[in-house]
Amino acid sequence: MGGRPLGADAVLLGFVRALRAAGVDASSERLYAFLRAVSALRPGMRADVYWAGRATLCGGHDDLERYERVFAAYFGPSGGRAARPVRAAPPPRLRLVARQAPHGPSAPGEGEPTGPPVAALASPAEVLRHRDVGELDAAERAQLRRLLAAFSLHGQTRRSARRRPARRGEVDPRRTVRELLRRGGEPARLRRHRRVERPRRVVLLVDVSGSMAPYADALLRFAHAAVRVGRTEVFTVGTRLTRVTRELSHRDPDLAMAAVAAAVPDWRGGTRLGELVREFLNRWGQRGMARGAIVVLLSDGWERGDPELLGQQMRRLHALAHQVVWANPRKARPGYAPLAAGMAAALPSVDAFVEGHSLAALERLAAVVRGARPVAGPVRGADGA
Structure with missing residues (x-):
């Protein structure tokens, strides 16, 4: 599996990562069972990969x-059921390597033999996971939207004050005494209970200013997937603070995006992060929305206002929230350092x-929200903004 980013194994691993991001509990044991099942069948046949995974x-x-x-978003739509095989001669084992698609169109029958059909279909999807969203063309953005529609975002769980019966x-003294009374004082089995675990609220603050324009659509679709499945509140920030949770509650992502576009008055404007974080805390956060929540800011950190104000409000937010996460699309650029005044003031x-620049980065962000430790990387050099 190692060392072949576009190999058949890497394609299947990328598919499993996409399933995990969509909320499927595909554990390591299930992953190994999937790989064994595919290698025992015919990895070049769409039907075999589909049923092995299912x-x-x-x-x-x-x-x-x-x-x-x-499956449909990752391997592309099929003419009928997902189990229909792709027209090609299947290789005997999974070890064949899928070739990267050439830049220009090639005539059929030229040169090299055809690789595994499923791997060839999925290779663009695996490459797309790591592409910067701001550099995608129209067709790649359409595929990214299909993958984001299958996303899932859940917060970490917390133990609530409520209890429920358990083995x-x-x-549980009350239930135990009631059982004794029901039996007329005869000895009875001890009744037990345990605390109920509930997911923490997730609050997303999505920057829709001009500097974030290439990423705003993808980030809002990410937010739409979060609203659809969990306890999530979403606000847009730019020159104004706009609550868009209700608009994002539409099941259809395109309808949700249209509703958000109509509700948000400050697309591609400036950024007043400090004032808007203060407004969020005064109107919603201090009253309870941010208390014990996971607050995620999706922004490049450009600030037109006073950076010191942003630093003060971020300290307030940090004191209220369970966890504060900042996803910055510019962090992935070579040599990036958080030297922008707003970003530098907020980081403490x-x-x-x-990072927040690609589908893979959003998958890692979702894992951090669920409780995984972020992968620490060196930050040095000049600001890549």
Whole structure:
């Protein structure tokens, strides 16, 4: 598997990562079972890959719909059922390497033999996962939207004050005494209970200013997927603060984007992060929305206002929230350093500083929101903005 970014194994691993981002609990054991099943069947046949994944990666009925969406987005739509095989001679094993598509059109029958059809279909999707969203063409953006439609974002769980009956846990005195009374004082089995775990609220603050224009659509579609499946609140920030949770609650992503476009008055304007973070805290955060929540700012950190104000408000936010995460699309650029005044003022109050430029970066962001430790990387050089 190692060392072949466009090999068949890498393609299948990328597919499993996309399933995990969509909320399918594809554990390492399920992944290895999937790879063994594909290698025992015919990895060049779409049908065999489809059924091998469905049999090994789906743990319940809820996973089936997500699996169908991700498979269609990752391997491309088929003429009929996803199980229809692709027209090609299948290779005997998974070890064949998929070739990267050439830049120009090639005539059929030229030179090299055809590689595994499924790997050839999925290779562009795997490459797309790591491409900068701001550099995609129209066709690649359409495929990115299909992949984002299958996304899922859940916050970390927390133990609530409520308790529910359980086989193990602390003794529930009330239920135990009621059981004794029901039996007329005869000895009865001890009743137990445990605390209920609930997902933490996630709050997304999405920068829609001019400097973030190449990324705004993808980030809002990411937010749409989060609103659809979890306890998530979404605000846009630019020159104004706009709550768009209701607009993003539409099931159809395109309808949701149209509703957001109509509701947000400050597209491609300037950025007043300090004033808008203060407004969020005064109107919503201090009252409870930010308390114990995971607050994610998706912004490049450009600030037209006073950076010191942003630093003060970020300290307030950090004191209220369970975790503050900042996703910056510019962080992935070579030699980037957070030298922009707003970014430098905010960073001391940020728990996790991650990239936000690609689908793979958004998958890592979702993992951090779920509780994974961010991958720390060196930040040095001049500001890549």
